[in-house]
Amino acid sequence: MTRNRRKHENSVRVAAVIWWVLVFSGLGGLGLSYVYIKNQTIACGEERRKLERELRDFSDRSNTLQQQITAESSRLTLDRKLASGYIQMIEIDPIRIVRLDGSNPVVAEQNSAHEPPQIYARQ
Amino acid sequence: MRTARSKAIFVCVSLVAAFSVCSGRLIHLQYVEHEEFATLAAEKHIVKIPVFAKRGRIIDANGEVLADNIAVKTVYADASHIPNPGALRSVAEITARQLQLDQSAVLSKLETGRRYIVLKKEVDQITSHNLEAELGKKKLRGIYFLEDFHRVYPNDDMLAHVIGYLDHEHRGLAGIEKSMDDYLQGYDGYRYTERDRTGREIVLYRGQERPAQNGYTVQTTVQLGLQGIIERELTEACAKYKPRGATIILMEPHTGAVMAMASWPTFDVNNANNVPPEVTKNHAILDMYEPGSTFKIVVTSAALEDKIVNDKTLIYCEGGRFSYNKRVLRDHKPAGNLTVHDIIVKSSNIGSAKLALQMGEQRFYEYTRAFGFGEPTGIDLPGEIRGRVNAPFGSDKLAITRVPMGQAVSVTAIQMASALSAIANGGRLMMPQIVSSIYSPDGQSIARYDPVEVRRVISPETTQKITAALIDVTRKAATAAQVPGFLVAGKTGTAQKVRPDGKGYMDDRYIVSFNGFMPADNPKFVCYVMVDDAKLPGHMNYGATVAAPIFSKVAEKVARQLDLRPDPVLMAEQLKHASKQERD
Numbered sequence: 185m186t187r188n189r190r191k192h193e194n195s196v197r198v199a200a201v202i203w204w205v206l207v208f209s210g211l212g213g214l215g216l217s218y219v220y221i222k223n224q225t226i227a228c229g230e231e232r233r234k235l236e237r238e239l240r241d242f243s244d245r246s247n248t249l250q251q252q253i254t255a256e257s258s259r260l261t262l263d264r265k266l267a268s269g270y271i272q273m274i275e276i277d278p279i280r281i282v283r284l285d286g287s288n289p290v291v292a293e294q295n296s297a298h299e300p301p302q303i304y305a306r307q
Numbered sequence: 308m309r310t311a312r313s314k315a316i317f318v319c320v321s322l323v324a325a326f327s328v329c330s331g332r333l334i335h336l337q338y339v340e341h342e343e344f345a346t347l348a349a350e351k352h353i354v355k356i357p358v359f360a361k362r363g364r365i366i367d368a369n370g371e372v373l374a375d376n377i378a379v380k381t382v383y384a385d386a387s388h389i390p391n392p393g394a395l396r397s398v399a400e401i402t403a404r405q406l407q408l409d410q411s412a413v414l415s416k417l418e419t420g421r422r423y424i425v426l427k428k429e430v431d432q433i434t435s436h437n438l439e440a441e442l443g444k445k446k447l448r449g450i451y452f453l454e455d456f457h458r459v460y461p462n463d464d465m466l467a468h469v470i471g472y473l474d475h476e477h478r479g480l481a482g483i484e485k486s487m488d489d490y491l492q493g494y495d496g497y498r499y500t501e502r503d504r505t506g507r508e509i510v511l512y513r514g515q516e517r518p519a520q521n522g523y524t525v526q527t528t529v530q531l532g533l534q535g536i537i538e539r540e541l542t543e544a545c546a547k548y549k550p551r552g553a554t555i556i557l558m559e560p561h562t563g564a565v566m567a568m569a570s571w572p573t574f575d576v577n578n579a580n581n582v583p584p585e586v587t588k589n590h591a592i593l594d595m596y597e598p599g600s601t602f603k604i605v606v607t608s609a610a611l612e613d614k615i616v617n618d619k620t621l622i623y624c625e626g627g628r629f630s631y632n633k634r635v636l637r638d639h640k641p642a643g644n645l646t647v648h649d650i651i652v653k654s655s656n657i658g659s660a661k662l663a664l665q666m667g668e669q670r671f672y673e674y675t676r677a678f679g680f681g682e683p684t685g686i687d688l689p690g691e692i693r694g695r696v697n698a699p700f701g702s703d704k705l706a707i708t709r710v711p712m713g714q715a716v717s718v719t720a721i722q723m724a725s726a727l728s729a730i731a732n733g734g735r736l737m738m739p740q741i742v743s744s745i746y747s748p749d750g751q752s753i754a755r756y757d758p759v760e761v762r763r764v765i766s767p768e769t770t771q772k773i774t775a776a777l778i779d780v781t782r783k784a785a786t787a788a789q790v791p792g793f794l795v796a797g798k799t800g801t802a803q804k805v806r807p808d809g810k811g812y813m814d815d816r817y818i819v820s821f822n823g824f825m826p827a828d829n830p831k832f833v834c835y836v837m838v839d840d841a842k843l844p845g846h847m848n849y850g851a852t853v854a855a856p857i858f859s860k861v862a863e864k865v866a867r868q869l870d871l872r873p874d875p876v877l878m879a880e881q882l883k884h885a886s887k888q889e890r891d
Binding site for chain 1: 371372375376377378432454459461462463465507508509510511531532535870
């Protein structure tokens with residue numbers, strides 16, 4: 185093929201085509217990535233919402249149980265249980281009480297081991 | 308050829324013009340009308356969701372819970388999310404049934420089309436779950452749930468008057484709930500968010516957010532163990548005497564800390580809104596009355612402090628009948644000469660009046676005020692009244708003889724306990740305290756309420772002399788106030804009730820009281836007992852016969868609770884004395 189003929193031929197400019205294909209692919213890819221990431225974010229948001237709700241339910245349950253424990257261990261309830269005989273109180277032997285203020289009667293009572301322990305109740 | 312070119316140019320120009328118009332419109336929408344449409348879109352999709360703060364707890368001195376919260380839901384509707392009348396009716400039917408509401412009322416609310424309609428507050432967890440599940444099953448939307456809290460008081464009527472209660476808006480109405488409302492309340496938060504067309508929140512589009520700040524925990528000075536003791540004794544006494552009302556206060560004299568405070572009748576705080584207002588009244592701080600002989604400690608302390616007399620000075624008590632300003636003053640037990648000590652022990656009205664006359668009106672008035680009468684004590688409870696002390700006893704010419712014996716003066720129970728605390732602690736008037744500390748929700752200490760000395764009223768020497776006399780009161784007069792193994796100091800009071808019209812006194816209607824502290828040589832607590840109008844014949848209705856025994860029972864149990872150790876020698880002496888009296 186002569187030089188003149190080659191000059192007038194419609195050649196396919198491969199490099200330019202590839203360039204534009206790459207540019208559009210890149211743009212397309214970016215667009216798809218944007219959509220994908222947005223979907224992912226929405227999915228994560230949904231997941232977060234569910235987890236938050238789950239956490240709130242746990243917190244509510246914990247709160248309810250805590251409140252039940254408070255109610256069951258309240259002085260009023262314990263007094264009622266004590267009155268009904270459901271629970272009982274056992275008097276602590278004074279000899280088993282250690283007072284940290286130094287007024288401990290244990291030594292004296294141990295010395296007089298045969299004497300009954302002193303009980304501070306109205307006779 | 309030229310025609311084809313013209314056509315092409317025409318098409319191009321048309322296209323350019325069309326696209327330019329579209330572009331122009333878009334630019335107009337984006338820039339000129341942006342605000343308007345953005346607001347419209349926001350109104351349609353963005354919602355502000357409140358995040359409720361959790362109210363702080365109230366605990367006693369040992370950390371026992373007095374007021375707590377339970378998680379509940381506020382159910383609200385967004386009517387714009389309910390697409391058609393059929394769905395509207397179904398939602399109304401299900402919601403009304405589950406929440407036990409009137410269906411037509413719910414329907415009419417939904418028909419307003421508003422976006423935030425509160426249907427019911429304080430819905431328990433199970434009901435809200437059931438409602439949500441049923442709506443979900445039928446694919447209905449438009450009903451939403453907000454986290455909220457319901458106030459609960461685990462001890463029902465215990466300490467009811469002190470704790471107080473809330474209104475429907477969760478604002479304190481009485482007691483500590485009211486006085487400490489700013490600390491307990493916390494701050495509600497909010498969150499701006501968007502919902503999709505099904506009404507679900509789109510987390511991605513969450514906007515401005517402010518978390519709720521939960522309320523602080525308030526710790527009281529009250530010890531529930533001691534509170535239980537005084538309430539049991541109060542209930543027992545009220546069942547026996549059937550009074551109009553009664554009050555017991557237990558106070559730590561050196562700090563002014565209120566260890567227990569109870570009024571009768573009482574009420575269940577969980578149900579406070581259905582109780583008559585009179586019952587919810589804290590009589591310890593909201594009722595004033597003439598105190599009777601318990602007030603004699605004021606005039607005797609004042610006279611001793613001003614050195615007008617000493618405890619051995621003899622005062623002539625006129626044989627039990629003293630005429631002053633054309634009115635006759637009588638003593639319960641006629642006496643001749645009495646020392647100041649004996650004026651207290653024998654509760655002489657004439658002796659007290661003569662001490663006040665020697666002091667003069669102005670000086671006695673100053674001491675009365677110095678002991679804290681005629682002004683609120685400053686306790687952290689709402690609505691405390693000041694009592695009444697006329698300055699200096701006004702136009703009533705007899706007041707100088709009547710006030711020393713506790714007439715023509717009105718006091719509150721907390722003032723009486725506070726005044727005796729000043730005697731018990733060596734002469735310092737302490738401000739009564741009911742709150743000891745404030746804690747943040749994570750347990751950090753925010754504030755600590757230290758004891759506050761209001762003023763020094765009398766010297767320790769004077770208090771010793773008064774204490775000696777008060778000990779003799781329980782040894783010789785009000786023996787029912789004694790506690791085995793302990794030295795008790797105290798004074799009885801029996802005051803006739805004033806007529807409602809203020810003219811004179813009612814027959815056979817008394818307010819009886821006992822104001823004492825224990826152990827007298829090293830006071831650990833002051834206990835004030837007041838019984839208003841016990842249903843007893845007049846000759847049996849005295850401070851010594853009604854209030855003193857209540858004091859004794861309370862004091863004995865309190866001593867055990869506080870691990871105070873009885874003196875065996877004193878106990879033996881008391882037993883010996885009691886058996887001797889029995890023999891006689």
